[in-house]
Amino acid sequence: MRVALFVTCVNDTLYPRTGQATVTLLRRLGVDVEFPSQQTCCGQMHYNTGYRHQAEPLVRDFAETFADYDAVVAPSGSCAGMVRDIHPRVARRSSGRVDPERVDAVAPKVYELSEFLVDVLGVTDVGAYFPHRVTYHPTCHSLRLLKVGDRPTRLLRAVRGLDLVELPGADECCGFGGTFALKNSAVSAAMCSDKLRHAADTGAEVLCAADNSCLMHLDGALRRQHSGVRTLHLAEILARTEDDPHGTSWSRATRSLA
Amino acid sequence: MSVVSLGMPAFPTTAESATRDAQLRHNLRNATHTIRDKRAHAVAELADWAELRAAGAAIKDRTLRHLDHYLVELEIAVTRAGGQVHWASDAAEANRIVTELVRATGETDVVKVKSMATQEIGLNEALADAGITAYETDLAELIVQLGDDRPSHILVPAIHRNRAEIRDIFRQAMGRWGRPAPEGLTDRPGDLAEAARLHLRERFLTAKVAVSGANFMVAETGTLVVVESEGNGRMCLTLPETLISVVGIEKVVPTWQDLEVYLQLLPRSSTAERMNPYTSTWTGCTEGDGPRQFHLVLLDNGRTATLADEVGRQALRCIRCSACLNVCPVYERAGGHAYGSAYPGPIGAILTPQLRGIASALDASLPYASSLCGACYEVCPVAIDIPEVLVHLRERVVERSRGHLGERAAMRAARWVLQDPDRLRRAQRMAARTRRLHPKRLPGPGAAWTDTRDTPQVPAESFRDWWRRTQEEER
Structure with a gap:
């Protein structure tokens, strides 16, 4: 099985450690994951903001870049959802600029990380170790577009040392919503503060999700508030082991962060 | 449909002041979460909910595809049963028709059944201009009318008020409109309801003219259907001599059998009831029973144009249950008034810009009043893919409005970078090299981000550079 990583443009540019964690985790589970270097972006920002035609070339390029793989793993619920749910619609409405057949051939092979682990690899215990209290926010596109259900929490429950506490109002949006965070910043901030209040109520030290765009928004507010809670992508928890509890083997491989 | 929106600021402006109103936030949170939870319980009772939902969407879709046929069938049936049918292409025409019908009775007072269509066209205001007073008889609509306020929810128009506020409104205003509190x-x-009951009872017993909407119109028999909880509708539909119903053309269903589906979907989705307490149906006029004159005003007001749009037309399936409002995180924090129309919440954000266009700043801002979280689509009993329509309408705004020049340029530039991995790599390296110079507070549109959040730190090395440096060397 040829497996490709679709790291997503947000992770590629801002959160490379999530990509590194995903690679480390998949290799530990015996998957020789490849990174097709032609990949860039799924076009979600353009599509969701009303620029469908600008998204078309990105949709077409995605289908070409990943055409030869059996599975494509994305550490992002919303980008995986964009490809699986929206790309076929964009192709169909493109008046021939994007070939629907090429898109349809790739879209169903795209998996959000937890789906790939649980459904394709058939594992829930990935051998991870993370001795911290964690609460999990199921991001909207994972929850409602992909319907990943309890896969992420099953994976987290199997992590040794991890104390998973339920997040009240978990299924409510965090308020990111892409350009919504800019265009309706007051409502976005109000949604964010409610989400963070719920997270703080759990007493967790880590707020985990499988989407760094939502976490960027939540983390930005947490840092502004000098909160004691930190955010962490699901992959970065699952990649940690008892031999490497801080993920130094993979996160030190990059030049260290400021 | 321009009554409320004239000169109203765009959604984000009104929404921002709503987010600062602690009382409003508290009222809305309490109310929406209570209804939301009850609805989930009521829906979970039915094992065939998914099938009902699919049927609800399919019947509406099929009816809308043959709307011309069913409307004519309805007109023939209503006329045969002794009613009169009037066709109104827009709000002004509908208001004119109703005003003339009321004038012809010689009355200056009308009682009203809660109706979205008459709110949409601003009927009460039009009647007032003609010297006719319209009395709302639904409890929540009464609260809104007495408070000189506007509805903020489709089903519970006074959702933004708590009972202490309602008591104050009753004490201050009831006497001006009729029997004092x-x-x-x-x-x-219980006391508030009793005060409203006493106040309204006098109204029902003296009214000669009633104005209603309808939840459904059955084409095969020309029957109209109103579902309600309080019984005020039953009073208005049966006691007066003249009944005028203003109904959107999308409310028609072909047969009585179709009601089977909607009379299950609607109450569970809206009030979380298995069946609504009052279901009134009437067919034209019957000698010695109910109104002696019945007028049906069929309202287009943008519906035909909406039907012409392949993506947007699904909004016409809406049965006004308001489940989407009750689960919407944006509605919960912005409140209903920010939407500036009779239709707040997610359904309003896709219905209003289609019914009245996107010419005003408010209407052009409505498709953006969503984080696209998808909770609305999930609960919609007729499976309207609201996020899909929102994005579709954003496209329309982008193409037709001049206010998006900067954004359009930025999007084009972003696409230019993102379409080519080498350009993306160069942009990432540029960002990494300058990362210590990035300001903590961004200027321009970026300030909307940094007003409440820190910006993420750009890493020294992108993932693709790390991969090239470490992985490709290994291979």
Whole structure:
């Protein structure tokens, strides 16, 4: 099985450690994951903001870049959802600029990380170790577009040392919503503060999700508030082991962060 | 449909002041979460909910595809049963028709059944201009009318008020409109309801003309259907001599059998009831029973144009249950008034810009009043893919409005970078090299981010550079 990583443009540019964690985790589970270097972006920002035609070339390029793989793993619920749910619609409405057949051939092979682990690899215990209290926010596109259900929490429950506490109002949006965070910043901030209040109520030290765009928004507010809670992508928890509890083997491989 | 929106600021402006109103936030949170939870329970009772939902969407879709046929069938049936049918292409025409019909009775007072269509066209205001007073008889609509306020929810128009506020409104305003509130009125729900009952009872017994909407119109028999909880609708539909119903053309269903589906979907989705307490149906006029004159005003007001749009037309399936409002995180924090129309919440954000266009700043801002979280689509009993329509309407705004020049340029530039991995790599390296110079507070549109959040730190090395440096060397 040829497996490709679709790291997503947000992770590629801002959160490379999530990509590194995903690679480390998949290799530990015996998957020789490849990174097709032609990949860039799924076009979600353009599509969701009303620029469908600008998204078309990105949709077409995605289908070409990943055409030869059996599975494509994305550490992002919303980008995986964009490809699986929206790309076929964009192709169909493109008046021939994007070939629907090429898109349809790739879209169903795209998996959000937890789906790939649980459904394709058939594992829930990935051998991870993370001795911290964690609460999990199921991001909207994972929850409602992909319907990943309890896969992420099953994976987290199997992590040794991890104390998973339920997040009240978990299924409510965090308020990111892409350009919504800019265009309706007051409502976005109000949604964010409610989400963070719920997270703080759990007493967790880590707020985990499988989407760094939502976490960027939540983390930005947490840092502004000098909160004691930190955010962490699901992959970065699952990649940690008892031999490497801080993920130094993979996160030190990059030049260290400021 | 321009009554409310004239000169109203765009959604984000009104929404921002709503987010600062602690009382409003508290009222809305309490109310929406209560209804939301009850609805989930009521829906979970039915094992065939998914099938009902699919049927609800399919029947509406099929009816809308043959709308011309069913509307004519309806007109023939209503006329045969002794009613009169009037066709109104827009709000002004509908208001004119209703005003003339009321004038012809010689009356200057009308009682009203809660109706979205008449709110949409601003009927009460039009009647007032003609010297006719319209009295709302639904409890929540009464609260709104007495408070000189606007509805903020489709089903519970006074959702933004708590009972202490309602008591104050009753004490201050009831006397001006009719029977005053009882002495020593408390804010106990039972006492408030009793005060409203006494106030309204006089109204029902003296009214000669009633105005209603309808939840459904059955084409095969020309029957109209109103579902309600309080019984005020039953009073208005049966006691007066003249009944005028203003109904959107999308409310028609072909047969009585189709009601089977909607009379299950609607109450569970809206009030979380298995069946609504009052279901009134009437067919034209019947000698010695109910109104002696019945007029049906069929309202287009943008519906035909909406039907012409392949993506947007699904909004016409809406049965006004308001489940989407009750689960919407944006509605919960912005409140209903920010939407500036009779239709707040997610359904309003896709219906209003289609019914009245996107010419005003408010209407052009409505498709953006969503984080696209998808909770609305999930609960919609007729499976309207609201996020899909929102994005579709954003496209329309982008193409037609001049206010998006900067954004359009930025999007084009972003696409240019993102379409080519080498350009993306160069942009990432540029960002990494300058990362210590990135300001903590961004200027321009970026300030909307940094007003409440820190910006993420750009890493020294992108993932693709790390991969090239470490992985490709290994291979």
